[in-house]
Amino acid sequence: MSALRSGTAVLTATALATTLAGCGGDEQPARSKVVTVLAAASLTEAFTDLKKQVEDAHPDVEVRVSFAASSTIVQQVNNHADADVVALADEKAGKTLKPDVLGSAAPRLFATNRLMIATPADNPAHVTGLDSLTSSSVDTVLCAPQVPCGRAAKSVLAKGHVTPHVVSYEQDVKATLAKVRLGEADAAIVYVTDVTAAGTSVRGVALKPDQNVTTRLPIYALNDDEGTRAFVDAVTSSTGRKVLTTRGFGAP
Amino acid sequence: MTRERATTGGPGAPARSVLAIPAALALVLLLLPLVALLSRVRWGSLGSALSTAGAGEAVSLSIRTTLTTVVLCALLGTPLAWVLARSTGRWLPWLRAVVTVPLVLPPVVGGVALLVAWGREGLVGGPIHDWFGWTIPYSWVRVVLAETFVSMPFYVLAVEGAMRALDGRYDAVAATLGASPWRTFRSVVVPMVLPGVAAGATLAWARALGEFGATITFAGSFPGRTQTAPLAVYQALEIDPDAATALSMVMLLVCVAVLALLRGRWWR
Known part of the structure; x- marks a missing residue:
């Protein structure tokens, strides 16, 4: 079928380019x-x-x-x-x-580790703390409840008596942060360390010490x-x- | 497509016995995991396992979104298949390649592509958000978009194949009888390629039902809203493996039931 043939041609070209790019000199000492x-x-x-x-x-x-x-x-x-x-x-x-x-x-x-709110760098929903998340116009992503950051976020929200407008439960903390980095969500509850690692691509909003938890x-x-x-x-x-x-x- | 079987000697007994071993191996490779799945299901606690996995809303969401996807594929994909089947331009091979790309693209890459297209800062989603303050919500709409992206090629290629096999003289006769291209398409072409449409729709539906990567990337995972059955299985495996096998078995049954239903209808 010529549909497949042209598709294959594209693939072959891509594969070839990838292979060539991968052919650098990788001479490493033998690590046994x-x-x-x-x-x-x-x-x-x-x-x-x-x-x-x-x-x-x-x-x-x-x-x-x-x-x-x-x-x-x-x-x-x-x-x-x-x-x-x-x-x-x-x-x-x-x-x-x-x-x-x-x-x-x-x-x-x-x-x-401790938790923190992460927002996109320009903080479009003007999130200033946990209480901001109660607004239904603030799209929030959390880690899935079976994941440690999801467990921790759950207890933070319970401590602050806050019910956020959650649009997605992500599979791990980096996926949760990614939704904010891409500007897809207004806020995420992630670890302090993730906000540090993301540098200027996100903004960290601190939680009140009495609302936070330590993992x-x-x-x-x-x-x-x-x-x-x-x-x-x-x-x-x-x-x-x-x-x-x-x-x-x-x-x- | 029917092809004459090679008649010299026919499929002899020795050849059959040589081929029997790899054929049996292939069967084992395909069937063993399914048998294992069924053997792991704890029938006594099936009900509670299914509710742990959130099976009801996940399966319901999956059925609703995949059916919507099939309808979208039929409405938009059938005309596209017709264009591909009857056009002769130099750009045609390229067009066909473009349609084929989502077929071979890793679904999670498709999800990233959908994000940068329709997301809040996306190529199209960005301007829409800036001008209207609106983004495609994290709801079944995103699920359907992801599913349509991955399953449309299956539908289009299947229907295009059927349309190309159709004798072009039918179009010509319809035209000489005064039928407009639209009338020809609607009253001559579509009825004659219905088996192809059915096959394409089944393929597209099956692909949409299994969709995982693009959905979790583009639509996220929220029980009842964007968490389709495969996403629910994945999550259940981390909470309670029994729940994951129970829901997997339900999906297996749904698939087998649909295939059995269609087989009597269109396939032999």
Whole structure:
């Protein structure tokens, strides 16, 4: 069918261009020890920094990090996905990890996080605080209720006795923030660290301290391999603390 | 399309036994997951699992939006198929390629494309928002837009194929009898390609029902409003795997029922 043929031609050209672009010189030292880290979406920037630090300090270790909602990570790990280190956004998510995959691994709390309202940079709905979200003209996005940031947002809203006009429940905190970054929503309740990471593309509106909640992030080492230890040590060391503090996390 | 079967020797027994192994493997690959799904359903607690997953409103939303999508495909896609089937311009291959792109595009990319087109800061959505202060709401409208984007190509290509197989002399005869192009299209072409329309509509409907990536990207996920059945399955898997399998089974039944219904009608 010529419809398919012309479609294929377009595809072939695109694929060719991609392949050619991908042919850079990637000569890296052989890294024999691979550590697979599954981490909460809110850790994207901090753990990307830490991955680099660990790889610089251990030339034979390769760190592979995958970021997703904590609930997604738990579901994957419970279904025996390949993972050496698991870092989640709150303790409750950790409690849903199955004992048979955890083995003797115990959680270590390595950071804390707080919530904040994020709006587009120009704050079109003039959001000044939690109470602004009661207006039906303010489109708000929240994390899905099974995701840690969704749980935290729920308790913030309960504390402030606020019922927002929610247009969507997103699968993780970065997806929630993306709706605001794209100007698709007027407000989102996300972590302080996400607002920090987004820089000038969003505006952060602080919550009153008595309305806010603190989440504590646990990390699990699922085995005793060298790479696993190197990464977990880096996260819980003073250098790790420095990286996490720079990204807006609090001390546990 | 019917093609003469190769007659030299026919499909002999040795060839059949050699082919039987990969054929059986293919069957296992296709059927095993479905059997596993059915085996995991806890029939005793089916009702409560379905309510955990929010099955009622999710399936209802899915049925409403996919049917709307099929109607949109038929209303807009049939004329487009006709244009593709009967035009001869040099731009035609390009036009056809453009129609085919959403077919092969990863749906989530389609969702991003829809966002930057219709979103509040989008190519079209931006000016509309600036001038009228209105954006396409996060409702079934966005779901239908996403579903139409991904399923229209299936419909158009199926109907175009049927129209091209139609003898061009019917048009000519209708024209000599004084029928306008519109009348020819309506009274001659469409009735004769109805089986193609049915096949295209079924394909488009099935594609729309399975839609996930474009919907979650463009329409978000809100129970009862934009959370279609596949989105509900995805979310249920993170809350309660039993709820996810229960709702998956309901979707499987809906699909099988619709295919069985159509099979008696148009396919043999």
